[in-house]
Amino acid sequence: MIDLRLLREDPDLIRASQRLRGESTDLVDDLLRADAERRAATQRFEAVRAEQRSIGKEVAKASGDERAALLTRTKDLAVEVKAAEAAAGEAEQALKRAHMAVSNVVEGAPPGGEDDFVVLREVGDLPQIENPKDHLEIGEALRAIDTERGAKVSGSRFYFLTGVGALLQLGMLQLAIQQAVEHGFIPSITPTLVRPESMEGTGYLGAHASEVYRLEADDLYLVGTSEVALAAYHSNEILDLDGPRRYAGWSSCYRREAGSHGKDVRGILRVHQFDKVEMFSFCRPEDAAEEHQRLLAMEEEMLAKVEIPYRVIDVAAGDLGSSAVRKFDCEAWVPSQNRYREVTSTSNTTTFQARRLNIRYRDDNGKPQTVATLNGTLATTRWLIPILENHQQPDGSVRVPKALQPFLGGRDVLEPFK
């Protein structure tokens, strides 16, 4: 949710942001109207309620005829109060709906849609591989990835990681946690089933509702990222913030992939369940842009450790999620596809999520203010794809990046089974 004070002071700023996103400016006018209407309705309610309360005090002291007279008056008033309260409640609900409909105010993202991202830099040399095998072919030869049995047991877009596949993933995630701890992040293992409020607070029940698994019998949701649990972790709290508060959450993630039938069906690029280490920061709004760069630097440090070439893109305004003001993706080189594919994403959501989740800090005057939140990927199952493909050798073996070798019993090469 955006800051309503900002909306009142500078509605044109919000309209400009909506245009950049390719979203309607009518939503801004709807919100302005709903805001004015709510204030008017609140005032009407408060006026009758104040009268009711003051007469109520006289009733308590009065007796006999005087009391009876007061009671007839307050009985009528009670009806008015009830009606005014209901009207104020409806105005409040209408405001909330209009409020939810307006996206966060874009900050510095390039204009345009999905294809209008700006490449900030390309890092690492692309490997020269003749007829590269794709990650599934390599993974099957190593007996590291088994999608056939994944499908047998659970359906399409499920897989088993076995042997060195399991070790690679565990090592990579462990490496991410180690790095996070070195940089002062609090390592966390988070719930993957959450209540509706938590899901709603992070905005995942809006446009992405069909992407989310729901357990009807218990009214719980399976998270698509530990961002959900980490964001909701401090909901309704006032934090002591000296500097940014940083978490690294390790969890399995679940996605229905409802709208992606027939897309990326091979291998483990797009799956219903995967594991991820996610960074999440709470900081003062004035520090958010700098913190965003820090999360991006963390991602690049990890990519360097697994020795894969990548590029960094500045995602265009029209392709941002509703809560992000800016988003940087790291895309790793995938030789079999001869293109870059997204492996990390870091978003600055400023106060948008925190306002909905009611997460605040005390400013220098001791007044509660809404915090800013940011998130970013530190490692995920999908990384196995560029790791296997970029490090493949002509003989079918796979070189193990130095940083991962300790997690594979010191091996520097993984040999295929005959």
Next chain:
RNA sequence: GGAGAGCUGGCCGAGUGGCCUAAGGCGGCGGAUUGCUAAUCCGCAGCAGGGGUGAUCACCCUUGCCGGGAGUUCGAAUCUCCCGCUCUCCGCCA
């Protein structure tokens, strides 16, 4: 799954229909005293929304908030119902 007890401000905790504008304590902030620290004494303070007066910082008025929601009542922290959560015990179970 069954039975019971709870949920009050940053924290602890009193409050069983109007005197709640929520006692008291801890912690916090300001001041006094004081070689320093500590102790003592005095004072100030919840959160959110709305309106107003003089302004960039206050002050005044007002409404809501006692786990969440609905209800009873002229009036609810207090009574009723639904939901959530915590604790204790029993049962079942990895």
